[in-house]
Amino acid sequence: MFDQLKDSIKDFSDKAKSAVAEKELEEEELDELLWDLELSLLKNNVAEEVVDRLKKDLKEELAGEKVSRRKAGEEVKKALEKSVKDILKQGKRDIRELCEEEEPKTVLFMGFNGSGKTTTIAKVASMLKEDYKVLLAAGDTFRSAAIDQLEEHAKNLDLKLIKHEYGADSAAVIYDAKEHAEKKGYDMVLADTAGRSHEDRNLMDELEKICRVNDPEYKILVVDALSGNDVVEQAEKYEEMGFDSIILTKADVDKKGGAALSLGYVTGKPILYLGTGQDYEDLDRFEPEKIAEQLLKD
Ligand SMILES: Nc1nc2c(ncn2[C@@H]2O[C@H](COP(=O)(O)OP(=O)(O)O)[C@@H](O)[C@H]2O)c(=O)[nH]1
Ligand SMILES: [Mg+2]
CATH class of the missing domain: 1.20.120.140 (SRP54, nucleotide-binding domain)
Structure with missing residues (x-):
């Protein structure tokens, strides 16, 4: 790395x-x-x-x-x-803290197509499911493959998934998941979203609607480290939606490393985790001290 x-x-x-x-x-x-x-x-x-x-x-x-x-x-x-x-150095936060609270919390994953949202949701779910009751919401209704992909993860991890038809209203899928979570005593809903706009609808409008309808307690921007200088631009695009923290994926294949140094600083938001591979366990806590040490090692 x-x-x-x-x-x-x-x-x-x-x-x-x-x-x-x-x-x-x-x-x-x-x-x-x-x-x-x-x-x-x-x-x-x-x-x-x-x-x-x-x-x-x-x-x-x-x-x-x-x-x-x-x-x-x-x-x-x-x-x-x-x-x-x-x-x-950015504020530290662990999404586990959110699971500790009384009501189920909704965590929304946003980011460009292919940045690793769906994979990251599966990794986060896999990590949390040991201690908490986690529900998945197939909020990327733009591609049918996206629903299948999350469903596959849900099966592998033995987790429940709330999904609608391909093309359905994403805000409604997440709303259903929230209701289900409340009724059944879940701790957290991990909600996927589309990374691209529908032909007749703007991506930001869709995200805005998801947020308006569901008022998610926490929003994570998923960014692909390989997108180079573009990472800052991506983060800026999502700034209008507001997000709480960042997960930087594909750190395992990023030889340059500038994204890790830039993202937190430019956005002022903490990087929570680094994605370090394609398996469920390939999610590392982002530790500024460790990264600094790694960068400065002789
Ligand atoms: N090497 C590596 N690949 C990853 C990582 N995270 C995601 N990917 C891969 O990136 C591709 C796109 O991921 P996906 O979750 O479908 O992105 P989405 O479109 O944002 O939902 C898939 O092939 C994933 O396996 C990571 O941390 N490291
Ligand atoms: Mg996806």
């Missing part, structure tokens, strides 16, 4: 170490180093805002630094670590 981003950070760190070790780091020299870092970060899908922030932090920390060769490595690493951790 994130190999290329790791390499560019290491490259900067090595260059800065030798520069700091030799003499006081001059402004121009630091600028030159930061320019290299900037290019390499942008190439690895780190959003511009994040690059600017990182540069500013490092400049503040390192400008005019005069440290011994022995300590140089440590200083640079500390400055980088502080900055990366700061950028990754």
Whole structure:
């Protein structure tokens, strides 16, 4: 995971170490180093805002630094670590907390087509079902295959699924699921949605209706790490709907890693989990400290 981003950070760190070790780091020299870092970060899908922030932090920390060769490595690493951790730091939240409450809670999964919504719902359900009563709602009625896909997961995981016909009103499917959950004492409804608009209806209008009718307690944006620089754009598109947190999928195949660094920072929302494969257990808690460590490891 994130190999290329790791390499560019290491490259900067090595260059800065030798520069700091030799003499006081001059402004121009630091600028030159930061320019290299900037290019390499942008190439690895780190959003511009994040690059600017990182540069500013490092400049503040390192400008005019005069440290011994022995300590140089440590200083640079500390400055980088502080900055990366700061950028990754977002409020922590576990959706388990929602299951602990009295009434069943509805969690809506939104995101582009193919971002991994349906797969992620199955992973989350698989994780929660050990401790809680979880109901699935086939809210992506746009493609019949989407309903079948969730049904297959429901069978594998031995979970109940509420579904309507292909083409049905998504808001109504989720409404039925909510009612069922209340009647039968479920803890949580995990609701799938379509990632594309119907021909005659706008996706955002549909999501807006789902929210108006069902008032979900929690909304998760599912984003594919492989969509590169586009991740920030995607998040911005969904901002009008409002979402509480993010799940970043396909981290297992994302060599660049910029998405993880950018998303939380740009949206101000926490990344809850990383999708790390196609199996049910391939869902890791997003731990900023762990990611920062991984990125900074020699
Ligand atoms: N490698 C990998 N593949 C994933 C991950 N999450 C989802 N996928 C795959 O991405 C594809 C699209 O996923 P799907 O759940 O159907 O996306 P949806 O259209 O948003 O519902 C499927 O082939 C999934 O198996 C992940 O974390 N890692
Ligand atoms: Mg789907």
